[in-house]
Amino acid sequence: MLANQVGPPVRGLECFGRDQFINLVWEKLSLGHVLLTAPRRFGKTSIMYKLVDEPRWEYQVLIADLEYLREPTDLITLFTELLMRNPVTSRSLKGVSFLSGTLWSRFRESVAEVELYKLRFKLRDELRPHWRESGDELLHRLADCGHTIVFVLDEFPMMIDGMMRRDQGAEDARAILRWLRAVRQRPECQNIRFLLGGSVGIGAILRNLGEVSSINDFELLKLEPFTRPTALNFLAGLADGQQTTLSPACQRKMLDLVGLPIPYFLQVLFSEARKNHLQTGAPITPRLIEQVYHQRMLGVECKTYFDHYYGRIRDYYPRDLERAVKRMLREVAVTPEVSRDAFYQIYRKEAGLAATAEQFNDVAAELENDFYIRPSTDGKHYTFACKILRDWWLRYYGMEYGE
Numbered sequence: 001m002l003a004n005q006v007g008p009p010v011r012g013l014e015c016f017g018r019d020q021f022i023n024l025v026w027e028k029l030s031l032g033h034v035l036l037t038a039p040r041r042f043g044k045t046s047i048m049y050k051l052v053d054e055p056r057w058e059y060q061v062l063i064a065d066l067e068y069l070r071e072p073t074d075l076i077t078l079f080t081e082l083l084m085r086n087p088v089t090s091r092s093l094k095g096v097s098f099l100s101g102t103l104w105s106r107f108r109e110s111v112a113e114v115e116l117y118k119l120r121f122k123l124r125d126e127l128r129p130h131w132r133e134s135g136d137e138l139l140h141r142l143a144d145c146g147h148t149i150v151f152v153l154d155e156f157p158m159m160i161d162g163m164m165r166r167d168q169g170a171e172d173a174r175a176i177l178r179w180l181r182a183v184r185q186r187p188e189c190q191n192i193r194f195l196l197g198g199s200v201g202i203g204a205i206l207r208n209l210g211e212v213s214s215i216n217d218f219e220l221l222k223l224e225p226f227t228r229p230t231a232l233n234f235l236a237g238l239a240d241g242q243q244t245t246l247s248p249a250c251q252r253k254m255l256d257l258v259g260l261p262i263p264y265f266l267q268v269l270f271s272e273a274r275k276n277h278l279q280t281g282a283p284i285t286p287r288l289i290e291q292v293y294h295q296r297m298l299g300v301e302c303k304t305y306f307d308h309y310y311g312r313i314r315d316y317y318p319r320d321l322e323r324a325v326k327r328m329l330r331e332v333a334v335t336p337e338v339s340r341d342a343f344y345q346i347y348r349k350e351a352g353l354a355a356t357a358e359q360f361n362d363v364a365a366e367l368e369n370d371f372y373i374r375p376s377t378d379g380k381h382y383t384f385a386c387k388i389l390r391d392w393w394l395r396y397y398g399m400e401y402g403e
């Protein structure tokens with residue numbers, strides 16, 4: 001019975017249609033490290049939980065969200081905590097120099113968040129002067145634990161970006177990337193794996209830092225939208241799980257409206273159609289779905305579901321490019337297809353004549369990675385990557401920066 005869950009990661013059987021991808025992730029993890037990439041809301045965190053909830057072989061999978069970590073010490077503290085809270089790995093940490101016997105026992109016993117918070121604080125102070133050595137010691141301890149340890153680190157790019165925004169944070173960001181790379185290369189750490197992922201692309205962040213090669217030993221796995229047949233099965237499953245009638249024609253209508261079958265948008269549209277049905281008693285028909293799509297899904301009630309696509313341009317693109325990028329996106333939303341050259345001219349006009357073709361290529365690549373735009377197969381034109389995002393962009397930002 002599929003639940004209609006809009007927002008938080010889905011777990012267990014609620015995580016639909018990703019079995020083949022999960023198999024691939026496991027295969028790659030058995031060989032090395034994995035960088036899981038996908039645009040926002042494709043279901044990355046749900047995949048990560050699937051690895052934790054259904055581990056394979058003797059692997060110990062430890063997951064954490066790094067979004068708010070800002071110092072290398074924070075990461076080593078987190079690793080310690082993760083390892084301490086796992087009954088298998090905590091045994092290997094007995095006698096570690098920076099964990100007194102008392103601290104070790106308290107970590108193992110403590111479950112209350114407030115108590116953990118205090119322990120974390122104390123540990124961080126202890127670790128700060130020598131986080132590298134402590135990190136090394138910690139991971140060396142795992143060499144003989146008889147298990148492969150997988151660190152699943154969600155929002156890793158956000159951590160690096162957050163570090164870089166602090167005074168002298170770029171040095172910290174470089175230091176932690178280099179330390180992690182050194183760990184991955186040590187023979188005694190061959191039973192340690194990393195899976196990194198996050199809701200912002202890591203490419204531009206590493207490029208800004210001049211550290212593009214720091215993760216070139218990771219296998220890149222890109223999570224795609226559902227295929228059309230999977231999406232139809234998914235909608236049928238959602239309807240079944242909610243005891244709602246959704247004819248094949250309605251399912252097709254939903255897919256046509258959303259465009260690329262991104263599970264999140266299907267969840268939202270189904271939820272909105274069903275709410276309307278429950279509130280008004282009107283049966284769900286293709287016509288009703290069309291209404292719901294235009295009036296509710298693209299309406300102000302659902303605006304928060306999409307706002308981050310706009311907000312992240314301010315947050316993750318260089319300030320001086322914000323206007324250029326928004327202008328480019330407006331153009332590609334208004335015109336079904338924009339030639340690469342026209343795109344470049346818009347960019348030059350907004351970013352100033354000093355803007356180079358190379359910078360333009362970077363920005364275009366970033367917009368593509370972040371799933372705003374898609375190049376045609378011959379690379380000569382761009383379109384908006386996804387119909388629903390284009391519809392949304394047109395509605396709220398189609399008028400911006402008019403001619």
Ligand SMILES: Nc1ncnc2c1ncn2[C@@H]1O[C@H](COP(=O)(O)OP(=O)(O)OP(=O)(O)O)[C@@H](O)[C@H]1O
Nearest residue numbers: 005007008016040041042043044045046199263264
């Ligand atoms: N496999 C799936 N089956 C059903 N629904 C899914 C699936 N994957 C994602 N979803 C839908 O997408 C929403 C977001 O999922 P999730 O948090 O895993 O995505 P994400 O890629 O980590 O998002 P973000 O980029 O914001 O971190 C879920 O609440 C759910 O509605």
Ligand SMILES: [Mg+2]
Nearest residue numbers: 044045198199
């Ligand atoms: Mg996520």
